Amino acid sequence: MLEQTNKKPLVSCIIIFFNAGEKFFIEAIESIFAQTYDNWELFLADDGSTDESTSVALKYAQKYPEKVYYLEHEQHQNRGMSATRNLGIRHAKGEYIAFLDADDVWLPHKLEQQINIIDQYPEAAMLYGRTQFWFSWSADNPCRSIFSLAENEQDPMTITSIKFDQLIAPPTQLLLYLQDRNIYPCSCSMIVRSSTFKALGGFEEDFRNANEDMVFHSKVFLKYPVYVSSECWDRYRMHPDSYWRTAWREGKGREAEQVGRFKYLTWLEKYLVEQEIKNTLVWKKLNQAFFPYRHPRLFRLLKTIQYPFVLSRDIYRKARKMLNSALVEIR
Known part of the structure; x- marks a missing residue:
């Protein structure tokens, strides 16, 4: 068991989940407990799950009552990813906020190294690094063929057109977003000052199941400097039951991407006005x-x-x- 501290938690970790099952969800939670930096609090935000994941979250909250907190919407509603992220943000007490999806994992030094970096750049509203696309969690992962990985290629890193290990001034990254360049940080990679959420108003709740991270990033990139690191602190699990993999398997992937991007651009136009x-x-x-x-x-x-x-x-x-x-x- 991690040693508890009496001081205010510096990092508020938020895992949102909806029917996350048990195995992946537990691995995600345990990757937070495995952090070398232990000054954190964890919010498990339930988006109306109907499977065993609610029970998993409640058990952790009961076992670590001063460290882990269970959250849900009124009447256990399903309100989407943005509303559930905002639910966690409203309860967060940390100076920094970090997200982890229920099927991904953090590497052990994530919080320690990210805090060390962002503390050196007080003007940075957010920090993110590279993400590992995690195929090797399963020896016969069907997603390998979808992405046409070479036989000896295991877990590639995200590719970005941004130069690493520096502070990027606004609105540079938003301009690259609009050009559809490779600069999409995964939510599990970033750490954000809580003051940034207060200034920008959190996530846009009209974006329930996709592109909610892109919308929030755009709000940040438009106004604030962001530090981009070459380090990798997280693994994005590639599995066939994810939102986007399911859409592609059902033959709706390209349409979903196009509809999602148009919705994002329409929102951005209104936001700029x-x-x-x-x-x-x-x-x-x-x-x-x-x-x-x-x-x-x-x-x-x-x-x-x-x-x-x-x-x-x-x-x-x-x-x-x-x-x-x-x-x-x-x-």
Whole structure:
């Protein structure tokens, strides 16, 4: 058992869960107990589970009453990921907040090393590192074929177009988000100052099951510096029953991605107006990101035009005419 301290917990750890089962959920919780840094509190936030995961959470809360806390929505409702993350945030007492999904795990030095880094950068609202895509938890993981991993390739790291081990000024990472560049930090990788949540209002509850992290990151990236580390502190479990794997297995993956991105862009447009953001580059990148959705036929045509000089004159003139009519929207 971890030694308890009387001082205010510095890190509030939040695991949200919905029908998380037992095995993965327990592994996630135990990875927090295995941290080399023990000045933490843990909130297990139940999004209306109907399986044994509620019982698992209650047992931990009963066993460690000064360390682990069980939370649920009124009448055990299912309200989605954003509302459940906000439930944990409202109860958090730590100076920092860190999230772990119920099927992922932290590596033992995560909290210790992240606290050491972010304390050196008081202007940083958030810190995140690389994430390991964890295929090897299962010897015959079917997700390997989905991602076309080589036979000798085990657990690749996330790839990012951001330079590591430095503070990134706003709105640099938001601009890359809008270009759909590889800078998507996993929720289990980040640690955030609690003051950041108070300033930004937490997660947007209209995003129930997907892209809620992207929306929150965008709010941070727009206004605050963020430290990006080359270290890996977490494992993102690749398994066939996750939200996105299920969507792809049912043949709905690409549609879900496109619908989700359009919803995200629509929210961001409204948010920029509400925040009275005048940055012309942000607006330009947003309009460019909207282009495939607002002009789908033109976008499909232009995708085929890699080398205009090989096109017939008629096709090229048609493309130019269509482009000119929409050009104002992407300037």
